[in-house]
Each structure stands twice: as structure tokens, then as C-alpha cells.
Amino acid sequence: xxxxxxxxxxxxxxxxxxxxxxxxxxxxxxxxxxxxxxxxxxxxxxxxxxxxxxxxxxxxxxxxxxxxxxxxxxxxxxxxxxxxxxxxxxxxxxxxxxxxxxxxxxxxxxxxxxxxxxxxxxxxx
Amino acid sequence: xxxxxxxxxxxxxxxxxxxxxxxxxxxxxxxxxxxxxxxxxxxxxxxxxxxxxxxxxxxxxxxxxxxxxxxxxxxxxxxxxxxxxxxxxxxxxxxxxxxxxxxxxxxxxxxxxxxxxxxxxxxxxxxxxxxxxxxxxxxxxxxxxxxxxxxxxxxx
Numbered sequence: 001x002x003x004x005x006x007x008x009x010x011x012x013x014x015x016x017x018x019x020x021x022x023x024x025x026x027x028x029x030x031x032x033x034x035x036x037x038x039x040x041x042x043x044x045x046x047x048x049x050x051x052x053x054x055x056x057x058x059x060x061x062x063x064x065x066x067x068x069x070x071x072x073x074x075x076x077x078x079x080x081x082x083x084x085x086x087x088x089x090x091x092x093x094x095x096x097x098x099x100x101x102x103x104x105x106x107x108x109x110x111x112x113x114x115x116x117x118x119x120x121x122x123x124x125x
Numbered sequence: 126x127x128x129x130x131x132x133x134x135x136x137x138x139x140x141x142x143x144x145x146x147x148x149x150x151x152x153x154x155x156x157x158x159x160x161x162x163x164x165x166x167x168x169x170x171x172x173x174x175x176x177x178x179x180x181x182x183x184x185x186x187x188x189x190x191x192x193x194x195x196x197x198x199x200x201x202x203x204x205x206x207x208x209x210x211x212x213x214x215x216x217x218x219x220x221x222x223x224x225x226x227x228x229x230x231x232x233x234x235x236x237x238x239x240x241x242x243x244x245x246x247x248x249x250x251x252x253x254x255x256x257x258x259x260x261x262x263x264x265x266x267x268x269x270x271x272x273x274x275x276x277x278x279x280x281x
Binding site for chain 2: 045053078079084105106
């Protein structure tokens with residue numbers, strides 16, 4: 001579940017609005033109600049036509065990249081969607097290194113926080 | 126020993142000999158039939174699996190052509206379609222032809238490696254030319270496996 005008033009929530013909302021025009025997007029902001037393969041990522045992106053899950057997106061919780069990667073390590077081999085881990089731009093290399101060491105097969109997305117608390121430059125790699 | 130007794134003894138000896146030889150031949154025939162049956166069982170299992178592999182790759186191609194996406198669910202499906210091979214791997218020697226066995230082993234080994242490799246690459250939200258090219262490369266690689274699976278099916 002994504003907690004109110006957090007950086008994580010702001011990022012989830014931006015990603016949802018970015019992808020909504022091309023995909024069906026559901027999130028687990030309010031409560032954990034949408035799952036894929038028995039797991040609850042922050043966002044699930046589905047094909048608009050057939051409803052098939054395409055992407056599971058997990059946004060880093062404050063200071064918990066390592067925890068986030070550990071959490072998904074055992075899940076990804078069976079997850080029928082591409083897993084994206086979204087981290088602040090400055091933490092990308094660190095997150096990729098942790099993923100490589102842990103053998104996590106995931107893609108990454110990045111974002112920047114603006115001084116006013118807004119989210120900018122959301123980018124999927 | 127009179128000739129009559131000799132005939133009785135010879136008959137008994139020959140009878141025992143025929144029973145032993147006949148039993149041996151019967152056993153050989155039974156083994157040969159079992160082997161034939163196992164060979165046919167393995168071939169059918171592999172042909173069914175290759176059919177599934179061809180179907181899933183066909184869907185992957187179709188989805189990519191229509192949406193430019195390579196959903197990971199197809200990779201999961203393909204990974205579950207190497208079960209028959211894994212099951213029969215240790216009895217593949219009953220198939221006739223070194224070349225056929227070599228081709229089967231090579232096909233599945235390469236497919237498994239490629240699926241492992243593709244697992245972290247399929248599907249992208251990125252719009253960069255590199256990301257699109259990577260998806261195309263995955264589809265091209267799978268297309269090659271589709272062709273190889275069709276060839277292998279013909280040999281089985």
C-alpha cells in the first residue's frame with residue numbers, strides 16, 4: 001500500500017496519469033486490492049484491449065531500494081509481467097548494482113523531485 | 126540304456142533347451158516392444174511440446190506486430206513448455222540417430238538460455254530506438270526458434 005503524503009505517492013500518481021492514455025492502469029494506493037501473480041505492486045499496467053497484464057511497477061519507498069529489490073527477487077521468475085522498479089535518478093546506478101548482485105531481472109524507471117515537492121522527468125529505461 | 130530311454134532323456138533335454146531359448150527370445154521381443162513404445166511415447170511428448178512452442182511464439186510475433194510490445198507472459202509460457210524435454214532428457218538415448226538427439230539437446234539448451242536472457246528484457250515502457258530494437262531482436266530470436274522447432278518436428 002502507498003502511504004499518503006509521501007514521495008512514493010506523488011510518483012505513483014504521475015506515472016498513472018502518464019500511462020493512462022495508452023494502457024489500463026490500476027494502483028494499490030488506497031489499499032492492496034489489485035494483484036498479479038499473488039503480489040501487490042504499486043501499479044499494474046494492462047493492455048487496454050484484452051486486459052492482459054504487461055507491467056508491474058514498484059516505486060521506491062523512502063530509503064528502501066535494497067528492501068524493494070529483495071522483496072521482488074523471488075517473485076520475478078513467475079511474474080507474468082515486466083517488473084519496473086522506479087527510483088530517483090541519482091540512485092539508479094546503485095539500484096541497478098543491487099539488482100545485479102541479487103540476480104533480479106527487472107527494468108528501471110527514474111524520476112526527479114522538484115524543490116516544490118513535485119515530480120519531474122519520469123523516465124522509463 | 127535302451128534307445129527308448131535315450132529318446133525320453135533327449136526329449137527332456139531338448140524341451141528344457143527350447144524353453145530356455147524360447148524364454149530368452151520372448152524376453153528379447155518384449156524388451157524390443159517396450160523400447161519401441163517408449164521411443165514413440167517420447168517422440169509424441171516432444172512433438173506436442175514443439176507444437177506448443179510454435180503456437181506461443183506465433184502469438185508473441187502477432188502481439189509485437191500489433192502493439193510493438195513483447196509481453197513477459199509469453200516468456201513464462203515458453204519456459205513452462207520445456208517440461209516434456211526435461212522429463213525425457215535422461216531417456217533420450219532410446220531415440221535412434223546421434224544427429225537427432227544432438228539437435229534436440231541443442232535446441233532446448235539454446236531456447237532455455239535465450240528465455241533466461243529475455244526474461245529481464247521483454248516488454249518496455251521506453252520509447253527510445255534502442256529499446257524498440259531490443260524488443261525486435263527478442264522477436265527475431267524467437268522466430269528462429271519457431272523455425273528450428275518446425276524442422277525438429279519433421280525429424281521426430
